[in-house]
Amino acid sequence: MLSKIPTILEKIKKEDLDKEILRIAIIAELDAVNLYEQMASLTENKYLKKLLLDIAREEKTHVGEFQTLLLKLDEEQVRELEKGKKEVEELMEE
Helix, strand or coil, X not given: CCCCCCCCHHHCCHHHHHHHHHHHXXXXXXXXXXXXXXXXXXXXXXXXXXXXXXXXXXXXXXXXXXXXXXXXXXXXXXXXXXXXXXXXXXXXXX
C-alpha cells in the first residue's frame, strides 16, 4: 500500500474498529486505482494498458463494496456524505 495506515489500530475503541478497518481498506483500494491508472498512462503496450485499466475498474468495485458496508455501520458518515453531495450540487448550480 502506498499510503501509510493513518492510525494505530490497537488504540481504536472496539466499537469503532470495524469502521476504521473499512476506511483503511478504502484507502488501499484507492491507492491501487491510482497506481494502475498511472501505470496505464505510461505504457505504450495496448494490452498492458487494457489490463491495467481493467484491474483499476475492479479496484473501484472494491471501493464500492467497502463503502457500502461502512455506510451500513456508520450513520454519521451517511449524513455527512449527503451534506457533501448537496454542497456540490449547490455549487454546480451557480
